[in-house]
Amino acid sequence: MKKIEAIIRPEKLDDVKVALADKGYIGLNIVGVTGRGVQKGIVHAGRAGTAYSVDMLPKxxxxxxxxxxNVEEVVTLIQQAASTGxxxxxxxxxxxxEDAIRVRTGERGDAAV
Ligand SMILES: Nc1ncnc2c1ncn2[C@@H]1O[C@H](COP(=O)(O)OP(=O)(O)OP(=O)(O)O)[C@@H](O)[C@H]1O
Ligand SMILES: [Mg+2]
Structure with a gap:
């Protein structure tokens, strides 16, 4: 088993959820985060030549x-549905x-996912 953690644009979440559900991938968690990548956020142009930067962006x-x-299929579905380019x-x-347990039945491992 693998946990796939995808940090994506909030406005792409519905597309990703639909793409996954269409292929039968239903179970997931969504967490709101703020973060940054290699560009360290973005710089906005303000009025009258001022500028302000946003260091951490909502994702x-x-x-x-x-x-x-199923890892490769799920990763491909997420990558394609979340991409704007x-x-x-x-x-x-x-x-x-390491392992998973379905609380209701006690099933373990792949059967519990
Ligand atoms: N190395 C990392 N570790 C953990 N989270 C990351 C890392 N890089 C990016 N993130 C998370 O992913 C979000 C989006 O990152 P982003 O897409 O800007 O990555 P990038 O490497 O800068 O790629 P790009 O050049 O396409 O922007 C960030 O806001 C942050 O929440
Ligand atoms: Mg970036």
């Missing part, structure tokens, strides 16, 4: 745990998961 983190066989589109991390 959403989508977390979903999937069996190993512009800087700040986000990042996807893949993290090993």
């Amino acid at each position: 959403v983190k989508l977390e979903t745990v999937v069996i190993d066989a 512009n800087i700040g589109d986000g990042k996807i991390f893949i993290i090993p998961v």
Whole structure:
């Protein structure tokens, strides 16, 4: 099992959720985050030649745990649905998961995901 953590644009969340659900990937968490990538946020042009910078931008983190066989499909679905082609589109991390337990039944591992 792997946990896929995708940090994406908030306005792309619905597209990503639909793309995943269409392929049967339902279970997930959404967390609001603020973060920055290599551009360290953005600089806005203000009035009269002033400028102000925003260091940390609002993003959403989508977390979903999937069996190993589904990792590549889920990553591709998220990447394609979240992409605009512009800087700040986000990042996807893949993290090993030791085990999972469905509380209702006690099922373990792949059967619990
Ligand atoms: N190395 C990182 N570790 C953890 N979170 C990150 C990392 N890089 C980016 N993020 C998160 O992802 C969000 C979007 O990052 P962003 O898409 O700007 O990455 P980037 O590497 O700068 O790529 P791009 O050049 O396309 O903008 C950030 O606001 C932050 O929340
Ligand atoms: Mg960036």
